Amino acid sequence: xxxxxxxxxxxxxxxxxxxxxxxxxxxxxxxxxxxxxxxxxxxxxxxxxxxxxxxxxxxxxxxxxxxxxxxxxxxxxxxxxxxxxxxxxxxxxxxxxxxxxxxxxxxxxxxxxxxxxxxxxxxxxxxxxxxxxxxxxxxxxxxxxxxxxxxxxxxxxxxxxxxxxxxxxxxxxxxxxxxxxxxxxxxxxxxxxxxxxxxxxxxxxxxxxxxxxxxxxxxxxxxxxxxxxxxxxxxxxxxxxxxxxxxxx
Amino acid sequence: xxxxxxxxxxxxxxxxxxxxxxxxxxxxxxxxxxxxxxxxxxxxxxxxxxxxxxxxxxxxxxxxxxxxxxxxxxxxxxxxxxxxxxxxxxxxxxxxxxxxxxxxxxxxxxxxxxxxxxxxxxxxxxxxxxxxxxxxxxxxxxxxxxxxxxxxxxxxxxxxxxxxxxxxxxxxxxxxxxxxxxxxxxxxxxxxxxxxxxxxxxxxxxxxxxxxxxxxxxxxxxxxxxxxxxxxxxxxxxxxxxxxxxxxx
DNA sequence: GCGGGATGCTGATCCAAATCAGCCCGGGGG
DNA sequence: CCCCCGGGCTGATTTGGATCAGCATCCCGC
Numbered sequence: 030x031x032x033x034x035x036x037x038x039x040x041x042x043x044x045x046x047x048x049x050x051x052x053x054x055x056x057x058x059x060x061x062x063x064x065x066x067x068x069x070x071x072x073x074x075x076x077x078x079x080x081x082x083x084x085x086x087x088x089x090x091x092x093x094x095x096x097x098x099x100x101x102x103x104x105x106x107x108x109x110x111x112x113x114x115x116x117x118x119x120x121x122x123x124x125x126x127x128x129x130x131x132x133x134x135x136x137x138x139x140x141x142x143x144x145x146x147x148x149x150x151x152x153x154x155x156x157x158x159x160x161x162x163x164x165x166x167x168x169x170x171x172x173x174x175x176x177x178x179x180x181x182x183x184x185x186x187x188x189x190x191x192x193x194x195x196x197x198x199x200x201x202x203x204x205x206x207x208x209x210x211x212x213x214x215x216x217x218x219x220x221x222x223x224x225x226x227x228x229x230x231x232x233x234x235x236x237x238x239x240x241x242x243x244x245x246x247x248x249x250x251x252x253x254x255x256x257x258x259x260x261x262x263x264x265x266x267x268x269x270x271x272x273x274x275x276x277x278x
Numbered sequence: 279x280x281x282x283x284x285x286x287x288x289x290x291x292x293x294x295x296x297x298x299x300x301x302x303x304x305x306x307x308x309x310x311x312x313x314x315x316x317x318x319x320x321x322x323x324x325x326x327x328x329x330x331x332x333x334x335x336x337x338x339x340x341x342x343x344x345x346x347x348x349x350x351x352x353x354x355x356x357x358x359x360x361x362x363x364x365x366x367x368x369x370x371x372x373x374x375x376x377x378x379x380x381x382x383x384x385x386x387x388x389x390x391x392x393x394x395x396x397x398x399x400x401x402x403x404x405x406x407x408x409x410x411x412x413x414x415x416x417x418x419x420x421x422x423x424x425x426x427x428x429x430x431x432x433x434x435x436x437x438x439x440x441x442x443x444x445x446x447x448x449x450x451x452x453x454x455x456x457x458x459x460x461x462x463x464x465x466x467x468x469x470x471x472x473x474x475x476x477x478x479x480x481x482x483x484x485x486x487x488x489x490x491x492x493x494x495x496x497x498x499x500x501x502x503x504x505x506x507x508x509x510x511x512x513x514x515x516x517x518x519x520x521x522x523x524x525x526x527x
Numbered sequence: 528g529c530g531g532g533a534t535g536c537t538g539a540t541c542c543a544a545a546t547c548a549g550c551c552c553g554g555g556g557g
Numbered sequence: 558c559c560c561c562c563g564g565g566c567t568g569a570t571t572t573g574g575a576t577c578a579g580c581a582t583c584c585c586g587c
Contacts, residue, residue, distance in 0.1 A: 177429060541576075542576090
């Protein structure tokens with residue numbers, strides 16, 4: 030593990046994330062870097078994936094943030110999840126013909142295109158990596174479920190606290206956050222669409238959390254003033270984020 | 279397809295459901311019926327799968343209804359989804375070590391135990407069936423996402439209407455419903471826990487929908503008084519339920 | 528036949544969050 | 558230079574749904 034070439038390979042967010050749970054062999058790391066072959070850039074207004082699209086293409090985020098959402102008749106939208114560096118997006122639409130949601134960048138994004146062929150070849154040649162990818166997908170699903178619980182049964186403040194803690198945990202995996210806080214490009218409108226609140230209310234909730242000395246979210250920076258207190262307020266149990274790795278192989 | 283033995287095999291809810299999307303060969307149908315080898319019964323109070331459990335076992339529902347849910351500190355719970363005959367449950371916990379939610383029967387249930395070994399052998403020997411199973415899993419995920427949208431951005435009445443229409447569509451696939459309605463064993467408390475409402479409010483919403491002449495839900499029977507009107511009221515778009523089948527193989 | 532536990536139903540009240548309306552600030556473009 | 562526009566911020570008012578309280582019914586065990 031001291032070979033500098035390997036260290037370089039390990040440096041993509043995807044590799045960092047997967048390495049946190051499965052010990053990847055040099056061959057696996059090579060395959061990961063191979064997935065990053067076809068780099069593309071997306072500007073903020075653009076669409077990476079859209080409802081009804083029929084290409085079978087997925088992406089791995091290399092840098093920047095994106096969000097996946099559904100639009101309702103009536104114009105409102107619900108953000109299902111945010112994608113951070115190292116995350117897959119559109120994984121499901123590689124295997125199936127059509128996508129049922131949209132994905133769009135929140136910041137300028139660099140992403141690598143992954144085709145069905147790429148994915149199948151990874152699955153065939155490096156089963157250990159395949160298992161890691163499945164693990165990541167299953168973790169994403171667990172996050173959607175937790176998000177559902179947020180919307181169904183938690184108060185606005187709990188939701189917000191829970192959400193910020195989850196983001197923090199995810200970003201730490203790729204080295205973009207620590208216990209102190211992280212840089213966050215989300216506007217209050219985006220938070221509102223994700224948390225099922227109005228933007229006005231998001232503002233008030235953030236103020237309350239700040240006044241209680243728990244978190245400060247200002248100028249694109251989230252700062253945990255009292256991490257443990259926030260965990261308490263959100264009744265945040267990170268079990269759903271670090272469930273055990275895959276057993277296959 | 280006129281061989282009576284094949285017709286019998288086709289008669290499990292799982293086979294019916296999968297056949298609606300992938301044309302299953304006789305060998306596939308045999309493999310399906312093979313999954314039903316280890317039949318088990320569960321009574322209403324029992325736990326089929328529970329948070330933190332470490333067995334790698336999944337089930338296919340043969341008869342009866344179940345629900346998967348998460349309990350929050352504070353005692354409230356959020357039902358993530360209902361499982362109907364023909365549905366898998368705990369599929370994710372076969373591949374990963376621990377389950378992050380509970381599954382319990384709503385009515386007496388007959389289910390077939392499926393081990394990791396069974397599943398892997400199906401994947402290896404009948405790829406067409408494997409693709410169908412993946413398709414079903416992906417459809418379940420799409421339903422969770424739609425449920426999330428429900429909780430985040432739809433009013434109580436829209437949620438209820440949407441939910442009843444979705445249930446109807448799912449039950450039709452296994453021959454347990456038609457355009458007129460279906461038998462539904464869910465109590466108003468269960469509806470409340472699924473829709474993120476209080477039981478009291480569920481009652482009122484059901485009354486409103488009834489008084490508007492849209493649906494009647496009484497005595498364990500859901501009757502669509504005005505199907506199209508309900509679709510309208512729910513802005514129900516079933517695209518997410520019948521996305522295209524898998525392309526693999 | 529009786530008592531008790533679910534479940535359905537309803538009115539009165541309360542509260543969290545939406546909506547409406549408007550302010551301030553900073554940055555980019557004409 | 559100024560204007561506009563997106564983002565953050567705030568008060569006043571309204572509203573959807575929760576909570577509390579209580580009633581009726583049915584079913585089941587004894």
